[in-house]
Amino acid sequence: MLDTAGFNHHVGPLHESAPGQIQLTLAPQHLNVSGRMHGAMMMIVLTAAAEGKAKAELPSRGPDQTVQLVCADFGFVRSAQPGSHVIAQAQMARATRTLMFLNAQVLADGDTLCTATLTFAIVPRQSAVLAWPATPQAYPSPDVALRKPSNLLGEAIGPIYQHERAAGRMRTQFEVTARRCRPDAAELDDGMTLYVADSLGSRTANTSSGQLCVTVNLQMRRFASAPAGAWVDLETQTRHVQGDLVFVDGQFSVAGQPLADFSGIWKGMGARKG
Numbered sequence: 001m002l003d004t005a006g007f008n009h010h011v012g013p014l015h016e017s018a019p020g021q022i023q024l025t026l027a028p029q030h031l032n033v034s035g036r037m038h039g040a041m042m043m044i045v046l047t048a049a050a051e052g053k054a055k056a057e058l059p060s061r062g063p064d065q066t067v068q069l070v071c072a073d074f075g076f077v078r079s080a081q082p083g084s085h086v087i088a089q090a091q092m093a094r095a096t097r098t099l100m101f102l103n104a105q106v107l108a109d110g111d112t113l114c115t116a117t118l119t120f121a122i123v124p125r126q127s128a129v130l131a132w133p134a135t136p137q138a139y140p141s142p143d144v145a146l147r148k149p150s151n152l153l154g155e156a157i158g159p160i161y162q163h164e165r166a167a168g169r170m171r172t173q174f175e176v177t178a179r180r181c182r183p184d185a186a187e188l189d190d191g192m193t194l195y196v197a198d199s200l201g202s203r204t205a206n207t208s209s210g211q212l213c214v215t216v217n218l219q220m221r222r223f224a225s226a227p228a229g230a231w232v233d234l235e236t237q238t239r240h241v242q243g244d245l246v247f248v249d250g251q252f253s254v255a256g257q258p259l260a261d262f263s264g265i266w267k268g269m270g271a272r273k274g
Contacts, residue, residue: 006181007189010156011044020053020090026082026108029152036079037086038151039215040198042106042114043074044191050090050102050118051190057095058122067100067120069190073219074116080108090118098122129187130254132230139231140173147172154199157192162200168208168238172200176230186228188259194220197250197262200236205246208238211268213246218264226254244268 008014011030015023022045024030032038047069054067080086090104100120106113144161154160157180161173174180180192198215205213226232236250246266252259 005183006178007157007191008183010153010179011041011191014045014048016049016052019056020049020092022049022052022088024086026080026084026086028082029156031082031151032079033150034079036081037084037108037113038153038198039074039076039079039114039218040191040195041153042076042088043072043116043194043198043218045086045088046074046090046104046106046114046116047072047118047190047194049088050104050116051120053090053092053102054100054120057092057100064124065122066125068123068225069222070099070119070121071219071221072116072118072194073217074114075217076114076215077112080111080113084108086113093117129225129227130230130257130259132227133255139175141171144171144173150199153195157195160196162203164207168204170200170204170207170234170236172196172234172236174232176226176228176232178228181228185225188226188228188230188232190222193222193252193260194218196232196234197252197260197264200234201248201250201262201264202266204236204238204248204250205266205268208241208248209244209246209266209268211244211270213266213268216245216265216267218262220260220262222260223258224254226259230254232259239263244270 030041093101104116140161144163147162149155163171182189240247
């Protein structure tokens with residue numbers, strides 16, 4: 001079983017049967033509002049499987065090296081029902097002196113749920129952590145309000161604050177608390193970043209289209225790590241609506257410093273929201 005500290009405590013139990021392979025049985029905390037596997041959960045297990053595979057290659061690089069996610073591209077094919085046995089598998093496509101390129105997929109009952117390509121940088125430990133000012137501005141900001149969780153995972157990982165600036169534009173803030181950190185470091189877990197990107201990207205798409213939307217594709221670039229205690233800002237905006245497709249971008253930052261960004265495509269399912 002993977003380490004259950006930090007963010008992993010809320011998404012598990014995740015079982016690593018081999019480096020690059022993670023298994024789980026879908027439980028209520030893994031489901032979206034429709035009662036099927038949450039797209040963010042697919043990205044979380046894919047990223048964990050790929051990171052495990054990448055770390056298995058590290059012993060030959062020296063004891064002071066680790067890997068950090070640089071970018072990822074996820075394509076969503078279908079979802080899965082509660083109780084399904086899910087397997088995330090990652091394969092090394094190529095490794096250079098400073099980068100590792102991996103392909104990964106999530107399967108359930110023989111069907112492909114999601115595919116991904118991920119790139120990790122080989123870096124010294126404790127590198128690229130953003131500075132958090134000793135006397136930061138007050139958080140959360142006065143213009144944001146507590147967002148009601150839409151699923152059990154959202155309830156478990158704690159409060160997120162949100163403000164809908166205008167149709168198709170939102171601002172979100174959350175604190176890097178212990179439950180949102182990596183199990184091996186006091187830094188924001190990539191799974192938490194992906195969860196927020198998917199959840200708030202979906203909400204932005206919903207408001208732009210007037211429909212309930214599902215994620216078709218999500219791409220993320222990660223620039224740095226956010227330390228425990230920091231507050232993360234996310235600005236999302238709809239770039240384009242084409243029929244049932246909604247194109248949304250988002251930018252994460254810490255005290256004005258870029259943390260990560262994403263772009264995604266969502267598809268309206270015809271049902272009016274609300």
